[in-house]
Amino acid sequence: MTVAPASDKTVSRAPRPRPAYLDHAATTPVDPRVADEVLTYMSYEFGNAGSRTHNYGQIAKKRVNRAREEVSAVVAATPDEVIFTSGATESDNLAILGLAQHGEATGKKHMISTMIEHKAVLEPLEALASRGFDVELLPPVEGGWVTANAVAAALRQDTLMVSVMAVNNETGVIQPIEEIASALAGHDALFHVDGAQAYGKLIKPLRDQRIDLLSVSGHKISGPKGIGALITRRRDYKRPPLTPLMYGGGQERGIRPGTLPVALIAGLGTAATLALEENQQRMDAVAAIKEALVAALLPLGADLNGDPNRTIASTLNFSIPGVDSEAAIVALKDVVAISNGSACTSQSYNPSHVLAAAGLPEERIAGALRLSWGYSTSYVPVEAIAQRLRALSNH
Structure with a gap:
């Protein structure tokens, strides 16, 4: 020895x-209560939510469905409007790039956003610009926010989307989401909000029903990394016309395929509930x-x-x-x-x-x-x- x-x-x-x-x-x-939930569904209730022939899969599916309820409740959406993703970056990409086909088919190729967005929004917009889309980035006022009047003034008949973050990730400045939503009344443009820094913190603004697409991140609310969601609100009973970025499997209504990470989804659901209750x-x-x-x-x-x-x-x-x-x-x-x-x-x-x-x-x-x-x-x-x-x- x-x-x-x-x-x-x-x-x-x-x-x-x-x-x-x-x-x-x-x-x-990660909140210890969230960690306990993740560990349970990682080490004990480890079934695949897509396995319908046995109890393991059924329990997993039930937990996923409950998580949809928990995530949607924070923003007054419905459970079937929740698409689980790997995080807000993927959600932003899906919301923006996922509209490209619809924009090209309808001739609506004008995109409005701001100069202060996260790169997860700015870079997909750059990708659309390289495909012939007209991307207009609005400057903030000195205090760090973009006014609703500036958004209203930029609207055109061919505007496909307006994308404005709820809270800036660097400065913490809250953007006037409700005012922008009001400015969009009567216009068909889809309204996307990057809610990574606001979800579970600012409740009322993100419940505005004029928000069509809302990006959510789990690890910003003491949930696990690698999980998020895209809220896809119906308007006049119609879902946002998204085209998937990946194919294979048919999960998440075919918009985001792949085996669902049940443990992470359970963690996000618990984190969302705690954020709302507390x-x-x-x-x-x-x-x-x-x-x-x-x-x-x-x-x-x-x-x-x-x-x-x-x-x-x-x-x-x-x-x-x-x-x-x-x-x-x-x-x-x-x-x-x-x-x-x-x-x-x-x-x-x-x-x-x-x-x-x-x-x-x-x-x-x-x-x-x-x-x-x-x-x-x-x-x-x-x-x-x-x-x-x-x-x-x-x-």
């Missing part, structure tokens, strides 16, 4: 303290954290990026004069985990297209930091964050 050196025996195996996690806009920790207490908890952070940062001369009266309570984007965001992230890395923008583009950092579209100065964009938290955030080192940033600004 080999004996480890004495020096190795003295090494502590206790976990090291981890930095506080303030990057919930990128992903959230909405008010969660919003109160995250608002208290934001209040403490703003109170600590404003004395440092922080510029808040995005109208503070229009931002969601769980996100704060700010810049400290003279402080570069990359330097700040390094200085804070043992205290708190934060970001300077979207996780989807952080591997090769480029200046924020969201802040640039809002017309902010280059120095302010270069210094922008995003803090985001959730109902499960139990500790925020507010004073330590302020002290480290103050030290950087005094250099």
Whole structure:
């Protein structure tokens, strides 16, 4: 038997303290209640929801159907309007690219969106532009939102779709979804909303029945990664005219084929139910954290990026004069985990297209930091964050 050196025996195996996690806009920790549900359907009730000949499959199908009810209840849709996907990115692609065939067949090839959308919307729109679609991206006002008047002014007879996110993933600015929905009254254009940052948090706006297509992400509401949904609301009893991006199997009404990940779907369903049932207490908890952070940062001369009266309570984007965001992230890395923008583009950092579209100065964009938290955030080192940033600004 080999004996480890004495020096190795003295090494502590206790976990090291981890930095506080303030990057919930990128992903959230899975709620233990959700994790239990996922594990149950992963290790015990592991049947295929498409297997109709035995109890394993029937139990799986029953759980999937219940998840449709849970996901749809949050936004006042019907269970059969829920299409399960791998996440909001796939949902965005399905909503946008899935309308291409209908647009080409009807001659409606004008697409309206905004300059501040997530890449999961902007890049599919670029793909349509390369196919001859006329893509119009509206700029935000200085506070970081696109007005309903701007959308109304851009509408044309051949407008196929309007796509506007509910909450910006970088700034947390809430877009006027209900006002835009009202502006679309009497027009045939389909209204798509990327709800990744809003679903389960802002309840009333996403229940507007003028929203035809709504993208949902599980891992933004303490659900598992790899699962999401596209809500496809009927209008005048008609479903949105989507064409699938993949073929084979016929699942999800033929719109999104493939074996359903029952365990992940169960997790999304549970996360959706908890988000709805606990909405008010969660919003109160995250608002208290934001209040403490703003109170600590404003004395440092922080510029808040995005109208503070229009931002969601769980996100704060700010810049400290003279402080570069990359330097700040390094200085804070043992205290708190934060970001300077979207996780989807952080591997090769480029200046924020969201802040640039809002017309902010280059120095302010270069210094922008995003803090985001959730109902499960139990500790925020507010004073330590302020002290480290103050030290950087005094250099």
